[in-house]
Amino acid sequence: MENLAKTYNPKEFEDRLYNDWNNKGYFKADVNENKEPFTIMMPPPNVTGNLHMGHALNSTIQDILTRWKRMDGYEALWLPGTDHASISTESKVVTRIKEQGHSKEDLGREGFLEKAWEWTEEYGGNIKNQLRKLGVSCDWSKERFTLDEGLSDAVEEVFIRLYEKGLIYRGDRIINWCPSCATAISDAEVEHQESQGKLWHVKYPVKGEDKFIEIATTRPETMLGDVAVAVNPNDERYEDLVGKTLILPLVGREIPIIKDEYVEMEFGTGAVKITPAHDPNDFEIGLRHNLENLKILDDNAKINSNGGKYEGLERYEARKQIVSDLEDKDYLVKIKDHDHNVGHCERCDTIVEPIISKQWFVEMKPLAEPAIEALKNGKFKFIPERFEKIYLNWLENIRDWCISRQLWWGHRLPVYYCKDCGEVIVSKKRPEKCTKCNSENLIQDEDTLDTWFSSALWPFSTLGWPQNTKELEYFYPTDVLVTGYDIIFFWIVRMVFSGVEQMGEVPFENVFITGLVRDSEGRKMSKSLGNGIDPLEIIDEYGADALRFSLITGNTPGNDMRFYVERVESSRNFANKLWNASRFVIMNLGEEFHFTGIDNENLKVEDKWIISRLNSAIKEIDDNLNKFELGLAAQKIYDFTWNEYCDWYIEMVKPRLYGEDEADKITVKNVLIHVLGDINKLLHPFMPFVTEEIYSYINESNESIMVSNWPENDDKYNFVEAEEQIDFIMDAIKSIRNIRAEMNVIPSKKAKAIFVTQNYNKRKILENNELFFTTLASASSVEIKENKDGISDDAMSAVVEGAEIFLPLEELVDFDKEIERLEKEKSRLENEIKRVNGKLSNKGFVEKAPESIVNQEREKKQKYEGMLDKVVERLNNIIDKKD
Ligand SMILES: [Zn+2]
Ligand SMILES: [Zn+2]
Structure with a gap:
């Protein structure tokens, strides 16, 4: 047999093998009625993104599951793709055209989109090549992009279906407005940060009386939009003031004092200013009391014409000015420190402003309920289970989803307005005439949809929905979704209710939640800290297998992990160990050898032991994989390979390999190659490259390990007695080695090993396996006695189960x-x-x-x-x- 290269050098084969697999179509999955499907949809990374450690971990997990299932006889589909990522891509493109001296507006919608596509083609796709470096076995022939034709059709279809069902509506609602991105953003896109703010206490005088009500506010500038002050109906303090009128300080406008249950008497002064256009709770109160929505900020968060003399001031300048004016005119009672949560734009970190706005919404209650039920009824589960709470909590408290964005890069709303009669027409194609008045004077809504509107459909839109394709029928619902806990409500929730609503079935059976990959000190990897580690650099230095293995060992679902380069090194050392062991085995097989199978009749005890240990490892690894305990599975294959196969079995059989008994040599070679083959198969999902390279040398057919059969646990390979015997021998050898190590005895210094035992079985084992002690424990000879007679008092000793071991001192030590x-x-x-x-x-x-x-x-x-x-x-x- 030809042998492996002298040294393990992943650069020599990783890229070659990847191209080979891809060219031979091994990643492809097709409808196959003879096989069970196994499906994973890749969470689509942003098209302009770059591979980071989070992707590397996430993709490694998906690849392990896919490769394992593919070998285990499933039609395994891992469908890749990318997301257009409307808001983040658009902001990058805007920055770029600014650098070229243009603005979005002067390019116009068409011109801007052209630039955005150019950008996407230029910078997009990097991440796909980076994923290939990692060894991902996804079906590139089925790759999708959220803006491609089919997926866009799915988006419009869902919009229209929900609209026709009355679940999509247009209305004035309080939304989160990012003044910097100049768009509405959804609740999920707001990051709440604890911050030190102030509470301004302001006097609102009662009209015609010498009284006032004290109001506390964290945003004094919004008083320009106050339309009432509300108190609790049971609050006796304000009983005789309800129904009267207040004069709004600085503005002079008259506003009523109203009663509303929503107001908490215990909080602050028990009286709250009502600004329906700039606060979600006030908005609700405003609806109940028929109050005007007085908007005082424009899209850039500057005071608009409703703000009188403050018009044109930026929101925080206005705040300063208003506070100073309140103080001058003696309306300011006090200023208190006040810590509170402030919402920030997840993309640009600007403080978001709750603003009333005409937007499109999805009514969530009717969609949320079945999604809650689906989890409660066990239609899918989270791994680990504790993430159920986050999912349920979000859905149980859900507000309507604002889906329109004032952006151009994305799916434009399939909504047309008649300029003559105001009719709203929802349609995939541009209607020729108004359905109401036949006017041709129609314009399409300028807005695009929230980027998550399309990713919510990912598990079925990628399989051809709304067409009823064979793929959809066969691969849906999918088996596992692997994703981070940070997008449970952005994405997982929305995929579930979309799947249930459109397909009548949840989109996946299992949601495998991954933690963050932190740096070695436990900090989040970030650009600003400069502590990010580029997976590609690690691959370049240590190989993809080492990176993958180090990300998986010790990893548990849902928990953050720390990334240590030392761990990558030790994973590389493991690959190296396997490489060298394989070289040794191949070298000793000789030219003529052909694997002829395992014949139980001819096996010696150590052969039975390793086969039996392999058999249990297969079972345990299967159990671990079925429970998504990938880290434990990786550890098991590591321990079996390194300790049992390399350090014990190979050492034990060397004398037989070098011996004269030709028939026995064949037995040993068959066992060596059989176990080595299975080791590579079991390890393949974790370390695909090195295992394929080794397998291509030890496997006599040309079959790739990728499509070979996953090892099976088989009762006929359980050799309990052999395991007990070898355990006893290993214990004894280890004890002797320990004594010698304690005494600083060099290996070449041989010493007699005396065993004292009255146990017949142990005696037999020792008699039959003397060779192991002379080869592996530096024994000059083995003596078995029934008692201690004749053993000198100063002999070193150790106890193993059923026997005592003595090493005469004078044999160990050069006096x-x-x-x-x-x-x-x-x-x-x-x-x-x-x-x-x-x-x-x-x-x-x-x-x-x-x-x-x-x-x-x-x-x-x-x-x-x-x-x-x-x-x-x-x-x-x-x-x-x-x-
Ligand atoms: Zn923003
Ligand atoms: Zn019309």
Whole structure:
């Protein structure tokens, strides 16, 4: 057999193997009625994104599951794709055209979109090549993009269906407005940050009386939009004021005092200003009391014409000015510090402004309920389970979803307005005439849809929906979704209710939640900290297999992990160990060897042991994988390979490989190659490249390991007795090695091993396996006795189950050398004691030094004296022996 390259160098084969797999179509999955489908939809990364450690972890997990299932006989589809990421792509394109001296507006919609597509083609797709480096076995022939034709059709279809069902409406609602992005954003796109703010207490005078009501506010500038002050109906403090009128300070407008249950009496002064256009709760109160929505900010968060003399001021300048004016005119009672949560735009970190706006919404209640039920009825589950709470909590408290965005990059709303009669027409194609008045004077809504509107449909739109394709029928619902906990409500929630609503079935059975990959100190990797580690650099230095393996070992679902380069190194060392072991095996097979299978009749105890251990490893790894315990599975394959196969089995059978018994040699070679083959298969999902490379040398057909059969647990390979015997032998060998290590005995110094046992079985095992002790425990010979007669008292000993082991001292130790060593040690210790004594007899030291330091010296003295006693005793002992 031809052998592997001398050294493990992933650069020599990783790219080659990936192209090979891809060219041979191994990643492809097609409708196959003879196989069960297994489906994963790749969470589409942003088209202009770059691969980071989070993607690397997430993709490795998906690839492990896909490769495992594919080998295990499933038609495994891992469908890749990218997301147009409306808001983040648009802001990048806007920045770029600004650098070229243009604005969005002067390019116009068409011109801007052209630039955006150019950008997408230029920068998009990087991430796909980066994923390939990692070894992802996804079906590139089925790759989708959220803006491609089919997916856009699905988006319009869903919009129209929901609209016709009355679940999409247009209306004035309070939305989160990002003044910097100049668009509405959804609740999920707002990040709440605890911040130190102030509470301004302001007097609102009662009209015609010498009284006032004190109001507390965190945003004094919004008082320009106040239309009422509300108190709780049960609040006796304000009983006689309800129904009267207040004069709004600085503005002079008259506003009513109203009663509303919503107001908490205990909070603040028990009276709240009502600004329906700039606060969601006030908006609701406004609806109940028929109040005017007085909007005082424009799209850039500057005061508009409703703000009188403050018009044109930016919101925080206006706040300063208003507070100063309130103070001048004696309306300001006090300013208190007040910590509160402030919403920030998730994309640009600008403080969002709740603003009333005419937007499109999805009515969530009717969609949320079935999605809650689906989880409660076990239609799908979270791994780990604790994330259910976040999902349920979000859905149970959901507000209507604002889906329109004042952006151009994305799916434009399929909505047309008649300029003559105001009719609203929802349609995929531009209608020729108004359905109401036949006018041709129609314009399409300028807005685009929230980017998550299209990703919500990802599990079925990618399979051809709304067409009823064969793929959709076969691959949907999918098996596993692998994603981070940060997008449970952005994405998971929306996929579930969209799947239930449009397909009548949840989109996946399992949601595997991944944690964050943090740096070695536990910090989030971020651009600003500069602590990000580029997965591509790691791959370049250590190979993709090492990166994948280090991301998986020790990883548990849902928990953050720390990334240590040392761990990548040790994963690379593991690949290297496997490489070298494989080279050794291949080298010893010889030219003529052909694998002829395992014949239980000819197996020796160590053969049965390794086959039996492999058999249990297969079962345990299967169990782990089925429970998504990928980290545990990886650890098991590592331990089995390194410890049992490389360190024990190969060492145990070397004498047989080098021996004269040709028939036995064939048995050993068959076992070596059988176990090595299965090791590579079990490891393949984790380390696809090195295992394929090795497999291509040890496998006599040309079959790729990717499409080979996953190892199966088989009862006929359970050899309990052999396992017990080898366990006993390994324990004994380890005990002997320990003694020798303690005594600093070099391996070439052989020593007799004496076993004392009355146990017949143990005696038999020892008699049959003497060779292991001479080859693996530096035994010169093995003696088995029933009692300790004749064993000298100073023999070193250890106990294993059912036997005692003795190693005669004189066989372990070269007396002259040992005397020399002990003499040296003796004089070293005597010097130490002298030094400590010197210190302790120095009065100055004992009296002036802190007590703890003095005590330390006393302890040292004791320790050295104890050591010296032992050395002297041993020295005398050996001198006695020598004579
Ligand atoms: Zn923003
Ligand atoms: Zn019309």
